[in-house]
Amino acid sequence: MRIIPLGTSSGKPTLTRNVSGVAVVGEGEWWLLDCGEGTQMQIARARLSFHRLAGIFITHLHGDHFNGLAGLLSTMGLDERERELTLAGPPGIRDYLEAVERLKILYVNYPLDLREVSPTAFADERAEAVEIGSRSLNETGHNTGGSKPVVVYESAKYTVITRPLHHRIFALGYRIEERTRPGRFNVERARALGIPEGPLYGRLQSGADVELADGRIIHPAEVLGPPRPGKAVAYCTDTRPCAGAIELARHVDWLIHEATFTQDLTEEANAYGHSTAAQAAQIAREAGARRLLITHFSPRYSDPTPLLEEARAIFPDTTLSEDLREIEV
Amino acid sequence: MRIIPLGTSSGKPTLTRNVSGVAVVGEGEWWLLDCGEGTQMQIARARLSFHRLAGIFITHLHGDHFNGLAGLLSTMGLDERERELTLAGPPGIRDYLEAVERLKILYVNYPLDLREVSPTAFADERAEAVEIGSRSLNETGHNTGGSKPVVVYESAKYTVITRPLHHRIFALGYRIEERTRPGRFNVERARALGIPEGPLYGRLQSGADVELADGRIIHPAEVLGPPRPGKAVAYCTDTRPCAGAIELARHVDWLIHEATFTQDLTEEANAYGHSTAAQAAQIAREAGARRLLITHFSPRYSDPTPLLEEARAIFPDTTLSEDLREIEV
Numbered sequence: 001m002r003i004i005p006l007g008t009s010s011g012k013p014t015l016t017r018n019v020s021g022v023a024v025v026g027e028g029e030w031w032l033l034d035c036g037e038g039t040q041m042q043i044a045r046a047r048l049s050f051h052r053l054a055g056i057f058i059t060h061l062h063g064d065h066f067n068g069l070a071g072l073l074s075t076m077g078l079d080e081r082e083r084e085l086t087l088a089g090p091p092g093i094r095d096y097l098e099a100v101e102r103l104k105i106l107y108v109n110y111p112l113d114l115r116e117v118s119p120t121a122f123a124d125e126r127a128e129a130v131e132i133g134s135r136s137l138n139e140t141g142h143n144t145g146g147s148k149p150v151v152v153y154e155s156a157k158y159t160v161i162t163r164p165l166h167h168r169i170f171a172l173g174y175r176i177e178e179r180t181r182p183g184r185f186n187v188e189r190a191r192a193l194g195i196p197e198g199p200l201y202g203r204l205q206s207g208a209d210v211e212l213a214d215g216r217i218i219h220p221a222e223v224l225g226p227p228r229p230g231k232a233v234a235y236c237t238d239t240r241p242c243a244g245a246i247e248l249a250r251h252v253d254w255l256i257h258e259a260t261f262t263q264d265l266t267e268e269a270n271a272y273g274h275s276t277a278a279q280a281a282q283i284a285r286e287a288g289a290r291r292l293l294i295t296h297f298s299p300r301y302s303d304p305t306p307l308l309e310e311a312r313a314i315f316p317d318t319t320l321s322e323d324l325r326e327i328e329v
Numbered sequence: 330m331r332i333i334p335l336g337t338s339s340g341k342p343t344l345t346r347n348v349s350g351v352a353v354v355g356e357g358e359w360w361l362l363d364c365g366e367g368t369q370m371q372i373a374r375a376r377l378s379f380h381r382l383a384g385i386f387i388t389h390l391h392g393d394h395f396n397g398l399a400g401l402l403s404t405m406g407l408d409e410r411e412r413e414l415t416l417a418g419p420p421g422i423r424d425y426l427e428a429v430e431r432l433k434i435l436y437v438n439y440p441l442d443l444r445e446v447s448p449t450a451f452a453d454e455r456a457e458a459v460e461i462g463s464r465s466l467n468e469t470g471h472n473t474g475g476s477k478p479v480v481v482y483e484s485a486k487y488t489v490i491t492r493p494l495h496h497r498i499f500a501l502g503y504r505i506e507e508r509t510r511p512g513r514f515n516v517e518r519a520r521a522l523g524i525p526e527g528p529l530y531g532r533l534q535s536g537a538d539v540e541l542a543d544g545r546i547i548h549p550a551e552v553l554g555p556p557r558p559g560k561a562v563a564y565c566t567d568t569r570p571c572a573g574a575i576e577l578a579r580h581v582d583w584l585i586h587e588a589t590f591t592q593d594l595t596e597e598a599n600a601y602g603h604s605t606a607a608q609a610a611q612i613a614r615e616a617g618a619r620r621l622l623i624t625h626f627s628p629r630y631s632d633p634t635p636l637l638e639e640a641r642a643i644f645p646d647t648t649l650s651e652d653l654r655e656i657e658v
Contacts, residue, residue: 012404013370019400037400038367041342063434067400071348071366074392075341092432099428103421104498105392169433 001026001178001231001329003254003293005321006042007034010238010260010274010296011064017323018042019064020296022256024176024233026158029054031176032072033235033256039068040075046324050076051083055153055160058089059237060171061096069093070100077107084111088152088162090170091116117162119170121150149175149247158230163248165239168273173239175248178230182207182220190223231329234289237296240270241279249287253329256321257283258296259307277307281314295321330355330507330560330658332583332622334650335371336363339567339589339603339625340393346652347371348393349625351585353505353562355487358383360505361401362564362585368397369404375653379405380412384482384489387418388566389500390425398422399429406436413440417481417491419499420445446491448499450479478504478576487559492577494568497602502568504577507559511536511549519552560658563618566625569599570608578616582658585650586612588623588636606636610643624650 002025007018019036023043029052032039043050053076059065076085087093093116100106153160157179165171185205195201195218200210204220211217236245237258249255259277261269269276275283277294284292292315297304304320311318319327331354336347348365352372358381361368372379382405388394405414416422422445429435482489486508494500514534524530524547529539533549540546565574566587578584588606590598598605604612606623613621621644626633633649640647648656 011407012400013373015373018370037397038370041347041367044342044344061432061434063399063403063429063436066434067396068366070392071341071396078340096428096432096434099425100392103390103425105390105395105425107392 001176001233001253003233003256003327003329004046004048005293005295005323005325005327006032006039006046007036008295008297008321008323009064010258010298012299013038014299014302017297017299019067020059020237021068022235022295023048024235026176026178028052029155029158031055031057031153031160033057033174034059034065034237035068035072036064037067037071040072042324043072046326050079051081053085054083054155055086055088057152057160057162057172057174057235058087058093059165059173059235060090060167060169061092062169062238065238066096069096070106073097073112074105074107077109081110084113086113086115086153088115088117088160088172090172091118115152117150117152117172119164122164123147161248163244165236165244166242166273167238167240171238171273173234173236173245173248175232175234175252177232180230181228183225183227186223186225193218193222195223233329234287236283238274240273241275241283245283246287249283249289251288252290254291254293254327255284255287255289256293256295259294259311260296260298262301262306262310277310278314281311281318284315284318289315290317292318293321293327294318330505330562330582332562332585332656332658333375333377334622334624334652334654334656335361335368335375336365337624337626337650337652338393339587339627341628342367343628343631346626346628348396349388349566350397351564351624352377353564355505355507357381358484358487360384360386360482360489362386362503363388363394363566364397364401365393366396366400369401371653372401375655379408380410382414383412383484384415384417386481386489386491386501386503386564387416387422388494388502388564389419389496389498390421391498391567394567395425398425399435402426402441403434403436406438410439413442415442415444415482417444417446417489417501419501420447444481446479446481446501448493451493452476490577492573494565494573495571495602496567496569500567500602502563502565502574502577504561504563504581506561509559510557512554512556515552515554522547522551524552562658563616565612567603569602570604570612574612575616578612578618580617581619583620583622583656584613584616584618585622585624587625588640589625589627591630591635591639606639607643610640610647613644613647618644619646621647622650622656623647 004023006021009017020034021039149161234248257280259280260274308320333352335350338346349363350368478490561581563577586609588609589603637649
């Protein structure tokens with residue numbers, strides 16, 4: 001998997017940073033997280049195939065995460081897309097699409113599977129801001145996994161789930177995960193067991209028992225290594241530090257988390273429903289994430305180095321996202 | 330005045346051409362014609378001041394002319410714009426703004442003077458496609474100026490008027506015109522007449538009679554050259570060749586006209602409500618325009634030279650627009 005940041009500025013674009021959008025690229029398909037204005041141009045610059053875009057996942061309906069949607073959907077219409085597209089996000093997207101369709105601004109002629117995820121979809125999940133630190137988290141019980149995420153996308157190899165975040169308006173975070181793959185096939189072991197090369201190898205790899213000519217039954221575990229866990233990427237923006245983000249980021253390979261401000265502006269971050277770089281790093285640490293990619297920088301930081309330094313002091317494996325600078329998961 | 334094309338592709342952006350938008354820059358103020366997705370980024374790249382943007386004029390509500398509006402308006406809100414902004418275009422803009430405002434996508438905290446111009450605003454204007462050629466135009470009577478344009482903007486130095494074009498949906502063309510300026514002040518002549526240097530010069534320049542100490546009355550015509558006509562720019566897209574475009578382009582310094590296709594695709598152009606490069610050139614010639622700037626090229630033309638050659642064969646003073654390549658009026 002690969003991560004390609006398409007826009008890393010918050011609120012409005014700068015000359016070097018577009019507004020929010022991230023591509024996560026898997027095998028044969030990719031997904032778009034948020035779709036700020038200009039995202040379709042960034043997709044073209046990243047040389048990503050519009051036809052392989054399998055799902056768009058919107059965090060919330062602020063314009064800088066959303067204004068590129070009508071243009072992107074219409075361009076795929078002009079390009080004669082045929083593949084179904086999943087579009088998930090908070091309630092309001094349907095209203096928006098209907099409004100722009102009435103005005104003839106939208107042109108969609110391919111199957112669109114729209115999934116509006118409302119706050120009530122999360123059972124007892126309470127998306128409240130929590131104090132950072134495992135003690136207080138345990139006290140609030142928000143990180144003990146009592147509530148269920150909502151699955152918004154499934155394919156043969158991947159799943160995408162969502163949980164609520166904690167912004168000024170209802171917002172969703174996402175986790176894109178490769179399914180667990182069977183262990184590696186051990187050819188030497190298979191030969192030692194006298195299994196003839198050919199179709200039996202494939203059946204064992206796919207998890208089925210096979211019977212040999214001499215009547216012996218071979219179980220997959222005899223020739224396969226341990227199951228290989230899939231890669232996982234979480235995307236948490238816009239949000240105050242919250243339990244939903246920690247749940248989504250649990251042991252991920254990469255947590256993409258907003259870091260709108262430096263910690264001298266912690267009060268402002270809280271007032272506007274955002275996180276500081278330090279808070280993003282604390283969430284990564286709490287969640288046991290392997291790596292942290294910070295993004296969604298306030299345009300006031302023409303040089304975002306202070307954001308990176310602040311996060312690295314708490315979580316050393318932090319990377320600062322730059323538009324179109326690709327990351328291997 | 331200056332013209333800065335911000336987007337010159339039709340339908341969808343390419344790697345080198347954004348979707349529709351043109352800046353026309355006057356003294357102390359400038360205007361935006363159409364606002365496709367990504368226009369606010371192009372404005373920033375052109376180093377134009379958001380605070381000096383006096384009016385946005387939308388031709389029609391297809392997404393590639395319109396999808397950048399919510400983002401641009403909101404960015405000016407974040408930038409704490411105070412100056413009133415005129416926003417003119419066809420009916421539907423108010424519905425759109427209300428829809429995105431309900432969804433919290435829009436953030437406007439400055440005075441917005443919204444002027445929806447409906448087809449009925451043009452009295453007896455019939456925006457029908459006409460045959461090119463003055464004979465047939467005279468026969469239809471469409472170029473004899475029977476109907477009135479609608480004024481959508483006025484400032485001390487400039488006026489902007491609109492007329493209907495002839496597209497698949499209701500579309501408007503615009504003409505931005507500098508007001509006629511008084512003639513140049515002839516200092517030698519003033520001295521010869523014995524007018525003392527100072528405030529009297531200013532009063533004569535502004536058009537007032539003055540009385541000298543010796544009782545003589547001096548009229549402005551005695552010291553001013555002939556009135557200087559203002560510059561004018563017309564913008565006609567999306568449209569089939571039509572009388573409204575000719576009226577708007579009458580004797581302009583620059584006609585900006587769409588040239589979506591080459592003439593081998595004349596039927597397709599007509600079916601989709603567009604013009605070929607040849608038709609754009611014919612409109613420029615009919616209107617007595619001084620220069621023609623063609624734009625709105627179908628993405629099929631990775632090299633638009635054939636469009637330029639086709640237009641120049643009919644109207645030699647044709648220029649091919651390129652994103653951000655500035656033109657002096």
